[in-house]
Amino acid sequence: MKTLPKGANAPLASSGTVRVELGWPSGRAALDAVCFAVGDNGRIPSDDWFIFYNQRQSPGAVVDLATTLAGRAELRVQPERLPAGIQRLVIAAAMTDGAFRDLIGTRLTVTPASGEPLAFELTEAGDEQALIFAELYRHGTGWKLRAVGQGFRGGLQPLAEHFGVAVADDDPETSASVPAPIEPPHSPPIPPRPIPLEATPPPTPEPRQRRPRPGWLTWGLALLILLATATGALWLFKPDWLEIPGELWAETRDYFAYTSSTSATLDAPQPPTPASTERDSRTTASRPLSTRYQAPTCPWDDAPVFERYHALGENYVRILQRVERSNKLLGKWRNELRQSATDCPAPFVDGNRQEVxxxxxxxxxxxxxxxxxxxxxxxxxxxxxxxxxNQESRPIIIQRLVRDADRARNLESDLTDIARDLAYLRNKTSRLIDGFEENIEACGL
Structure with a gap:
């Protein structure tokens, strides 16, 4: 037999039935052996796993408090049959009279079905009335025994509450000593107030007097005053409006007529015939330069100016596309001419002449x-x-003039850009013609 000191542990053969015997000196205070089957949280899953003198078996009789005699108690445990949720079996004892310092020498013996028995002997204790002797706990796939020797003051109740047992306090003396509540004396009911035989009627409200609404005479007078005020203001600040109302309406009518006429879609006129189809660089005649300044003139009204501007824009786009096409052809044909090892084919020469x-x-x-x-x-x-x-002061006419002036400024800006681009295209056209003629000369023609 191997005796374990306090705090030591040793493996325990768990196959079969394990007998746990608790022995204490006879003739002294009696002990009540108990067992708590607890889980990972250190508490019993339910009260069924608290084994003591009033509940001697656990569910399935896995733990059984078999013998309780004077100076001896025995528990029989089958560790292999314990549920997986049970991690420890805590073996303890409690007493009602005295303390464990009077039971020094109490011995716990654990005897497995096969293997060496293990023992733990109480060598020191104080005034505790409950004490944990040892615990059987899982270790890997087997079991071990640990000697604990931890005491609890107060007996079985604090020990059981420590492991999650709900202990009911059934002390008849305490319940009997509680006096019954004293009911306060009932005061007599207050009698209701007597109802008079004739009730005083409520005062009748006086009818509200409606304010008279203004009639047509009042509205007419107010309108007349408003018209007189407006007429005086016009006479004071703008007397010409009263003198020439017909002119104002005529100008308004002309404004809307002008707006509708300018928004109509117009066909682009025919482009002007160029003075000569020859290139400017080949023109031999020189124009005489005038030494006198000539003021710019415009032979057209506003509407024809915008019509000719649209025609100019369309032809500018066509010229730009034609020059870009010729530029690509010149680059392509020059590469073909460099790579060609034979004489120039007739279509090549004809194409260059056609471009010129x-x-x-x-x-x-x-x-x-x-x-x-x-x-x-x-x-x-x-x-x-x-x-x-600068000379106009009427808001409607000023608004139209501002819009027309902005339109004219945009027109001038666009025409300046187009003239600059056309000058560039004219120079580029001259260089393209020279390039196509060089291709023709390279062919020996």
Whole structure:
């Protein structure tokens, strides 16, 4: 037999039935052996796993308090049959009289079905009335025994509450000593107030007097005063409005008529015929330069100016696309000419000649002159509208003049850009013609 000191542990053969015997000196205070089957949280799953003198078996008789005699108690445990939720079996004892210091030498013996028995002997204790002797706990796939020797003051109740047992306090003396509550004396009911035979009627409210609403005479007088005030204000601040009301309405009518006419879709006019189809660089005749300044003039009204501007824009786009196409062809044919080891084929020469002829016929100079004339018209239009704005004071007319002036300024800006681009396209066209002629000369023609 192996005796364990306090706090030591040793493996225990768990197969079969394990006998746990608790022996104490006879003739002294009696002990009540108990067992708590607890889980991982250190508390019993239910009160069924608290084994003591009033409940000697656990569920399934896995733990059985078999013998309780004077100076001896025995528990029989089958560890292999314990549920997986039970992790420890705490073996303890409690006493009602005295303390465990009077039971020094109490011995706990654990005897497995096969294997060496283990023992723990109480060698020190105080005034505790409950004490944990040992515990059987799972270790891997087997079991071990640990010698504890921990005491509890107060007897079985604090020990049981420590492991989650709900202990009811059934002390008849305590319940009998509690006096019954004293009911307060009942006061006699207060009699209701007597109802008078004739009730005083409530005062009748006086009818509200409705305020008279203003009639048609009042409204007419107010309208007359308002008209007189407005007429006086017009006479004071703008007397010409009273003198020429017909002119104001006529100008308003002209404004709306002008707006509707300018929003109509107009067909682009025919482009002006260029003075010559020859390139400007090949023109031998020189124009005489005038030494006198000539003020810009505009031979058209506002509406034709915008019509010719739209036609100019359409032809500018066509010229730009035609020049870009010729530029790509020139680069392509130059590469073919460098890579060709034989004589130039006839389609190659004809294509270059055709490009020279078509580029020479582009009316770029004529459209440049057109853009310059339209730019002069836009400048004159801006000056005229600014002058009218300075002389005008009627809001409706001022609004129309401001819109027309902004439109004229946008026109002048666009025409300036188009004229600059046409000058660039004219120079580029001249270089393209030279390039196509160089291709023809390279073919020996």
């Amino acid at each position: 002829e078509q580029l020479s016929q582009l009316p770029i100079s004529a459209w440049m002159d057109e853009s310059i004339k339209l730019n002069n018209c836009a400048g004159l239009m801006i000056k005229r509208l600014d002058k009218e704005l």
